[in-house]
Amino acid sequence: MDSAIDLGRPTSGDVVDLILEDHDRFERLLRQLRSTASDRDAVRQAFAALHVAHAEAEEKHVYPRLKKASSVTKDEAEHGEHEHAEGNEALLAVLECAGTDTQKFDDAVEELARVVNxxxxxxxxxxxxxxxxxxxxxxxxELGEAFATERNRQIDDDCGRIENVRRLVNKAKRHGLIDEGE
Known part of the structure; x- marks a missing residue:
């Protein structure tokens, strides 16, 4: 992702703190997405990279280990994955907008903010x-290091590009995480 927007590059730390730092980043990026004073295209690209990288790292490393440690239930982890899929679907609608100065874009950002918040x-x-x-x-x-490593790898691999988000949404639909009609 080629952007001046700082997504952070943690390498270690308490996984809870690292996830909460990303949650703060999401909230800041959503605020910037709503602002016509921002470079909204750069912000949506940054948001896409962070959203996909964060969700993939949680699903690959954090949720499975927390289930194994009995800190969260299987249902809670699956619900988190469902919500990540809904977030990707809302994100795809933002990415598919041709411009960032339309009512369609504003409506898509509003839905993304609702789902993510x-x-x-x-x-x-x-x-x-x-x-x-x-x-x-x-x-x-241990989870913090695994989360940070996967998150950074995903960002380096340009995980927020529209083709990848579309692939993730289609995969989620095939696995029943998103209804086809949504």
Whole structure:
């Protein structure tokens, strides 16, 4: 991703803290996406890279280990994956807008913000709080390193490009994470 927008490059830390730092980045990027004073195209590209990298790293490393450690239930982890898929679908609508100065773009950003903000709140309450309370520092540090490594690799691989987001949405539909009619 070629952008001046700083997405951070953590290499280690408590996984809960790293995820919360990304949640703060999401909120800042959403605010910038809503602002006509921003380079909205650069912001949507940055948001796409962060959203995909963050979700892929959580699903590959964090959710499975937290399930194994009994910090979260299978249903909570699956719900998180469902919400990531919904976020990707809303993100795809933003990426597919030809311009950033249309009502269609504003409406797509509004839907993206709704979906992402809902997920951030739920994840913080049902996954991150139990992870903080029920797992030891060592496991959170191991998960932090795995999360950061995968997240950075995904960003380096340009995971937020529209073709990849479209592929992820189609895959989620095939696996029943998103209804075909949505």
């Amino acid at each position: 809902h997920h951030l709140t739920e994840e913080e309450l049902t996954i991150l709080n139990p992870a903080r309370e029920d797992t030891g520092e060592q496991l959170r540090a």
